[in-house]
Amino acid sequence: MSTEDPKADKLPTPGEVIQSKRNNYEVVKMMGKGGFGAVYQVKRQKGDDLLAMKCETCDVKKAVLSMDCKVLRGALIIQSPHFCAVQDRGKVEGRFRFLIMKLVGKNLWDLRYERENYYYSMNTALKAAEQTLMSIEDLHRIGYLHRDIKPGNFAIGRPETKENHIIFMLDFGLSRKYIGDNVNKDIRMPRSSAPFRGTTRYASINCLSNKDQSRKDDIEAWLYMVVEWTTGLLPWRKLKSADKEEVLKWKELVRNGEDLEEFFEGCPKREFTTIMQYVDSLQYQSIPDYNYVYYCLQHAMKAHNCGPHDPLDWDPENKYRGPTKTDRDKRMDAKLDAKLKDDPEINEK
Numbered sequence: 001m002s003t004e005d006p007k008a009d010k011l012p013t014p015g016e017v018i019q020s021k022r023n024n025y026e027v028v029k030m031m032g033k034g035g036f037g038a039v040y041q042v043k044r045q046k047g048d049d050l051l052a053m054k055c056e057t058c059d060v061k062k063a064v065l066s067m068d069c070k071v072l073r074g075a076l077i078i079q080s081p082h083f084c085a086v087q088d089r090g091k092v093e094g095r096f097r098f099l100i101m102k103l104v105g106k107n108l109w110d111l112r113y114e115r116e117n118y119y120y121s122m123n124t125a126l127k128a129a130e131q132t133l134m135s136i137e138d139l140h141r142i143g144y145l146h147r148d149i150k151p152g153n154f155a156i157g158r159p160e161t162k163e164n165h166i167i168f169m170l171d172f173g174l175s176r177k178y179i180g181d182n183v184n185k186d187i188r189m190p191r192s193s194a195p196f197r198g199t200t201r202y203a204s205i206n207c208l209s210n211k212d213q214s215r216k217d218d219i220e221a222w223l224y225m226v227v228e229w230t231t232g233l234l235p236w237r238k239l240k241s242a243d244k245e246e247v248l249k250w251k252e253l254v255r256n257g258e259d260l261e262e263f264f265e266g267c268p269k270r271e272f273t274t275i276m277q278y279v280d281s282l283q284y285q286s287i288p289d290y291n292y293v294y295y296c297l298q299h300a301m302k303a304h305n306c307g308p309h310d311p312l313d314w315d316p317e318n319k320y321r322g323p324t325k326t327d328r329d330k331r332m333d334a335k336l337d338a339k340l341k342d343d344p345e346i347n348e349k
């Protein structure tokens with residue numbers, strides 16, 4: 001047990017059996033550790049299936065696991081393929097609260113490091129860009145902002161379940177409801193200033209300036225992530241998370257001239273510039289035109305000869321069969337939106 005991390009003696013250890021009202025789960029191994037707790041692979045004792053367990057120690061200053069629960073529940077209602085289904089939840093008294101959900105595979109940060117030169121092929125970067133944008137659009141549709149869009153918060157499904165062409169959105173610990181409680185479901189008024197939430201490297205200019213975030217900020221962060229997938233590097237990569245001012249300056253610089261040329265070097269320049277300018281033109285209240293951004297991505301795919309079935313870098317032997325924009329358009333259903341509006345848990349802030 002580590003003496004450096006006071007959380008460590010509260011969190012579960014491999015081999016331990018965790019009980020909920022419904023089931024027992026045996027801890028297999030740790031999958032990731034964050035600021036609030038950790039994520040484990042567990043085995044359900046009835047049925048033997050593998051699942052993920054996200055834990056948060058009981059003494060955390062700001063409990064966030066309930067936010068993960070609310071968001072994942074909303075995503076289930078709209079039947080989005082990009083979110084892990086929640087299976088169970090519970091508490092080990094005096095130690096931690098937990099959430100049991102679908103187990104997915106590697107995250108998109110780790111996968112990039114498995115690549116030579118640390119970047120994805122154009123085909124993979126653009127297909128991943130499309131899927132992650134669809135997940136952002138779905139999250140916005142259920143009334144939430146993510147506020148920590150970054151590669152470590154997206155993962156592919158497990159090859160064992162043949163879901164490795166689907167990208168899942170993870171980690172709603174920093175999410176916030178942007179829709180108000182009134183009958184019209186208006187957007188909440190922006191706060192005059194807001195504490196920093198997110199990850200410096202991918203944070204939007206607004207966020208780094210301590211302004212309240214909105215839908216456009218998730219998309220701006222998404223664009224930095226996509227540039228990194230395509231080129232392997234962001235100009236401010238060597239700066240630390242505390243260097244917010246400098247990262248902010250860099251991000252302002254890439255808005256024009258030579259810096260812009262260099263920033264998009266190796267990317268579909270025309271399309272990415274159009275997306276950036278479009279996102280910059282949005283206001284706090286704006287409803288983003290996601291279709292316009294998909295259109296730019298599809299244009300970039302054509303211009304770079306990326307076929308609809310070209311394989312992904314992590315599964316070169318098989319044709320691409322991930323969820324597409326056409327599937328998404330078919331799934332859009334007003335009935336689901338109505339169901340969502342009636343759900344009391346998702347609608348509370």
Ligand SMILES: Nc1ncnc2c1ncn2[C@@H]1O[C@H](COP(=O)(O)OP(=O)(O)OP(=O)(O)O)[C@@H](O)[C@H]1O
Pocket residue numbers: 031032033034035036037038039052054084101102103104105106107152153155170171172173
């Ligand atoms: N359902 C899951 N299945 C498999 N792995 C997962 C799952 N959820 C999370 N992980 C892994 O655990 C890591 C951390 O998860 P998550 O981002 O939800 O936790 P966190 O405590 O908020 O972490 P951080 O502070 O690092 O963002 C993810 O990057 C991912 O690799």
Ligand SMILES: [Mg+2]
Pocket residue numbers: 034152153170171
């Ligand atoms: Mg995370």
